[in-house]
Amino acid sequence: xxxxxxxxxxxxxxxxxxxxxxxxxxxxxxxxxxxxxxxxxxxxxxxxxxxxxxxxxxxxxxxxxxxxxxxxxxxxxxxxxxxxxxxxxxxxxxxxxxxxxxxxxxxxxxxxxxxxxxxxxxxxxxxxxxxxxxxxxxxxxxxxxxxxxxxxxxxxxxxxxxxxxxxxxxxxxxxxxxxxxxxxxxxxxxxxxxxxxxxxxxxxxxxxxxxxxxxxxxxxxxxxxxxxxxxxxxxxxxxxxxxxxxxxxxxxxxxxxxxxxxxxxxxxxxxxxxxxxxxxxxxxxxxxxxxxxxxxxxxxxxxxxxxxxxxxxxxxxxxxxxxxxxxx
Amino acid sequence: xxxxxxxxxxxxxxxxxxxxxxxxxxxxxxxxxxxxxxxxxxxxxxxxxxxxxxxxxxxxxxxxxxxxxxxxxxxxxxxxxxxxxxxxxxxxxxxxxxxxxxxxxxxxxxxxxxxxxxxxxxxxxxxxxxxxxxxxxxxxxxxxxxxxxxxxxxxxxxxxxxxxxxxxxxxxxxxxxxxxxxxxxxxxxxxxxxxxxxxxxxxxxxxxxxxxxxxxxxxxxxxxxxxxxxxxxxxxxxxxxxxxxxxxxxxxxxxxxxxxxxxxxxxxxxxxxxxxxxxxxxxxxxxxxxxxxxxxxxxxxxxxxxxxxxxxxxxxxxxxxxxxx
Numbered sequence: 001x002x003x004x005x006x007x008x009x010x011x012x013x014x015x016x017x018x019x020x021x022x023x024x025x026x027x028x029x030x031x032x033x034x035x036x037x038x039x040x041x042x043x044x045x046x047x048x049x050x051x052x053x054x055x056x057x058x059x060x061x062x063x064x065x066x067x068x069x070x071x072x073x074x075x076x077x078x079x080x081x082x083x084x085x086x087x088x089x090x091x092x093x094x095x096x097x098x099x100x101x102x103x104x105x106x107x108x109x110x111x112x113x114x115x116x117x118x119x120x121x122x123x124x125x126x127x128x129x130x131x132x133x134x135x136x137x138x139x140x141x142x143x144x145x146x147x148x149x150x151x152x153x154x155x156x157x158x159x160x161x162x163x164x165x166x167x168x169x170x171x172x173x174x175x176x177x178x179x180x181x182x183x184x185x186x187x188x189x190x191x192x193x194x195x196x197x198x199x200x201x202x203x204x205x206x207x208x209x210x211x212x213x214x215x216x217x218x219x220x221x222x223x224x225x226x227x228x229x230x231x232x233x234x235x236x237x238x239x240x241x242x243x244x245x246x247x248x249x250x251x252x253x254x255x256x257x258x259x260x261x262x263x264x265x266x267x268x269x270x271x272x273x274x275x276x277x278x279x280x281x282x283x284x285x286x287x288x289x290x291x292x293x294x295x296x297x298x299x300x301x302x303x304x305x306x307x308x309x310x311x312x313x314x315x316x317x318x319x320x321x322x323x324x325x326x327x328x
Numbered sequence: 329x330x331x332x333x334x335x336x337x338x339x340x341x342x343x344x345x346x347x348x349x350x351x352x353x354x355x356x357x358x359x360x361x362x363x364x365x366x367x368x369x370x371x372x373x374x375x376x377x378x379x380x381x382x383x384x385x386x387x388x389x390x391x392x393x394x395x396x397x398x399x400x401x402x403x404x405x406x407x408x409x410x411x412x413x414x415x416x417x418x419x420x421x422x423x424x425x426x427x428x429x430x431x432x433x434x435x436x437x438x439x440x441x442x443x444x445x446x447x448x449x450x451x452x453x454x455x456x457x458x459x460x461x462x463x464x465x466x467x468x469x470x471x472x473x474x475x476x477x478x479x480x481x482x483x484x485x486x487x488x489x490x491x492x493x494x495x496x497x498x499x500x501x502x503x504x505x506x507x508x509x510x511x512x513x514x515x516x517x518x519x520x521x522x523x524x525x526x527x528x529x530x531x532x533x534x535x536x537x538x539x540x541x542x543x544x545x546x547x548x549x550x551x552x553x554x555x556x557x558x559x560x561x562x563x564x565x566x567x568x569x570x571x572x573x574x575x576x577x578x579x580x581x582x583x584x585x586x587x588x589x590x591x592x593x594x595x596x597x598x599x600x601x602x603x604x605x606x607x608x609x610x611x612x613x614x615x616x617x618x619x620x621x622x623x624x625x626x627x628x629x630x631x632x633x634x635x636x637x638x639x640x641x642x643x644x645x646x647x648x649x650x651x652x653x
Contacts (some may be wrong), residue, residue: 057555090558097556107571107646117557152647170556241560 004175004208005054010078010230012046012053014283015061021283022066023049031176036202036209038223038240040216040255046232046278051178053078054210055095056085059157073175083144091121094169098181100161104153110137110164111149117171136167139204140197150256153287163197170201177202178210183218191215195222216259220244225258228252231281231292236312238318248312248320248328250297251276291323299324331643335636342632346393349628350404350621354397357617363389365412387413396521400621409625410618419622422606427626431604433595434588434630437526442581444527445534446574452535452551453542454565456561464535471532476591480525487521494521497600512583519581522599526591529582537580541573548572575646584637 012024024046031037039047052058053065056077070077071293072093097103105113105181113127114136125133130149137145142162151163162182169177179198183191195218202209211222217238219226226243228251230234236249248254254276263270278296285292302325312325322328361605365383369375375383388399402408409419452461471479488496495501499518504510546552546569554568555561596605603621611619642649 055556057552082596086558086560089556089560095556097549103553105550105554105572106648107570108568120557120559120563165553168553208593232423274456 003187004033004035004073006069006071007050007054008069008071010050011066012058012063013066014059014063016283017145017172018284021286022246023063023283023286024053025231027068027232028234029227029234029237031208031210032083033175034208035225036211036223038219038220038226039210039212040214040226041229041235042214042280044231044249045229047229048180049232050229051095051180051210051212054093054176055089056080056180057089066143072218076165087121090117090174091172092174093176093178094172094174095178095180096162096165096169096182098184098297100158100185101167103165104161106153108152108250109152110156114149114164114168116172116254117168118207119142121172131310132171133167136171137164139201140164142167142197158186159193161185162190163192164196166194166201170205170207173205174207176210177207178212180212181214182211183213183215185287190206191218200223216244216256228255233292234321236318236320237295238314239316241317242318248314248318248325249293249322250299251293252320254296255326268300278321299328334462334639335390335622338636338639342636345632346628350401350625353621355393355399356394357621358396362615364615364617365389368413371402373571378551396646397445404625409622412619413613414507414614414616419618422607422619423622423626426602426604426607429601430592430596430605431630432515432519433601433603434585434592436523436594437595438530438535438581438585438588439507440523441530441534442577443525445531446538446570446577447631448531448535449538449540449577450542450565450570450573453539453546456543461539464539466531468536471528472526476529477594477598478524479528480595482559483521483525494506494518499602508629511614514607516644522595522601526588526595528579529591530588531614533584538573538577541576545569545573575642575649578638578641578645582635582641585634585638589630 007030008028009028009051010024011022013020014023020273027046027050029037039050041047047298049058049063050064052063054070054077058064065078068078072088075084077088080088104120109131111130111133114133115124115126115226117131118129119126124131131245134145136148137149142148142160142163148156148160153164166182182198183194186194197223200301201207209222213219223240225238227234230245232252236247236252238242238248241251244256247256254274257274258276260273261271276296281292281295289308290306291297291309294300294304297304301323308325309321309325311319311321313319314325320328363384364387365380367381369380388396391399400410405418409423411417411424412419415422417571446458448464448467452458452464455461484496487493494520496584500514501518502512504514546565550572551564554564559568592603593599593605593608595601596603597609600606604626608620608623610616611623639649
């Protein structure tokens with residue numbers, strides 16, 4: 001099966017006051033049709049940057065694709081014209097954002113904001129697009145869609161707004177849906193509902209999903225494969241169950257250990273909650289030829305500081321960029 | 329229902345406010361030295377105390393302040409603003425003759441300033457480092473710092489005296505004959521320079537504010553969403569961003585409405601525009617108290633109506649104003 005999306009040696013540079021920093025450095029991965037792939041990592045690791053690059057929405061004049069290719073359906077998006085990217089955005093690749101509270105335009109009705117996408121990409125008439133918006137709101141399980149369609153975002157709850165965002169993103173039946181921390185701003189019960197909805201919709205539409213999240217539970221439940229990102233570089237990539245079972249990168253190991261577990265016997269003494277010590281290095285460090293995780297790593301050796309780790313491939317499909325991957 | 333209720337409430341407030349304006353204006357005028365009796369006696373070439381007292385009695389000026397105030401308010405409630413001894417006309421008639429000219433000038437200036445200001449603001453917000461940005465900043469600074477009478481005289485000299493594009497003064501050319509459109513164009517030609525002059529100050533304010541507001545909105549999440557939907561950059565800017573960026577500009581325009589009205593006094597003087605401003609100026613010189621009070625009353629009325637319209641405009645732009653269904 002040929003991949004739907006193939007990212008090859010992608011390098012994204014941001015121009016900052018201190019000079020040019022590679023916020024994504026030599027990233028390669030593939031995404032198969034209908035697959036769910038998860039991006040995991042701390043804030044500032046380049047997950048959202050990757051998503052924006054796929055959409056062709058890197059911050060103007062500040063960010064650019066410096067090297068590498070983004071091949072979608074046989075077409076290199078890193079070379080595509082603005083016109084072409086616009087035709088793909090919201091149509092074949094669409095995105096749900098982190099903040100449902102601020103990501104919807106406050107002065108237009110929900111229906112108008114959904115219908116607009118249909119008019120732009122499918123050339124539907126006003127009436128047909130409006131009718132289709134009602135269908136979509138139904139599909140994302142907003143009760144009484146027929147009357148809610150003319151509501152403004154301020155008249156909806158956070159969960160409902162995120163549902164509306166999902167309806168908007170799925171309006172043109174995209175091949176890839178990028179969900180950038182879709183549940184971060186929502187409370188736990190609503191989070192579960194949104195993930196259920198995404199799972200169901202994926203089954204119905206067959207869209208591939210790129211799920212960017214901090215939530216290891218969501219990754220385990222939703223995704224087939226995952227990429228762990230650290231400081232703009234790939235740390236580890238592979239099938240979710242394999243990685244959670246046996247992480248090959250110290251950073252992945254740390255992230256998994258951070259997740260608290262419910263004990264079957266509540267009277268037992270609890271384990272201390274573990275954290276990954278230290279913080280993500282500043283953008284100035286990003287281009288260095290060494291392991292960027294070294295300063296926070298328990299397995300640090302001289303090799304880690306001498307040069308950037310190369311990718312180690314394992315038989316089970318896992319790969320890790322660490323000098324000590326085999327030993328872990 | 330919401331809108332009707334709001335309008336009704338605002339009308340009640342407006343009436344209370346107008347009564348307060350009447351009381352305050354009347355008291356202030358009463359405190360000022362000199363009255364109609366002085367003016368009349370002056371025009372007669374002087375009079376003795378006896379005649380002065382006689383005049384005061386005949387105009388009710390000998391009554392206690394509170395009685396005069398009560399009479400005045402009662403009269404206003406019946407749309408009678410008194411009688412101008414200077415113009416020998418009822419004040420209401422006098423003002424209603426002049427009001428349309430002022431309203432025309434004020435509204436034309438306000439609309440032009442808003443429209444051009446917003447367009448300039450948007451253009452410079454889209455390219456914060458472009459040439460257009462510096463042009464807008466310069467124009468804004470110039471418009472804001474140049475005194476309105478100076479701008480007016482400068483425009484007059486340039487466009488009326490030197491190149492004869494526009495008439496020098498007045499509101500219409502009495503020698504012109506023709507149908508509605510002929511007169512319409514004639515008035516528009518007369519209106520152009522005064523409206524530009526008056527608008528220039530406010531143009532500066534509106535363009536600066538819409539630039540700032542637009543830049544803020546362009547960085548917001550929902551603009552990113554709009555881009556992610558695959559809309560064209562014009563759709564993103566003029567549909568999604570502009571409607572949000574307009575709210576603060578409309579609010580400011582509403583607040584500035586009274587300033588535009590007072591600016592009109594100066595502009596009318598420069599261009600001999602036959603409006604309330606000219607009337608106000610003449611009646612202050614003549615100590616024509618009823619006319620001055622009448623003009624102040626109408627100004628307050630116009631400002632209150634302007635604010636009400638601003639509120640309604642805000643509701644159109646932003647559904648969050650005015651609360652939930």
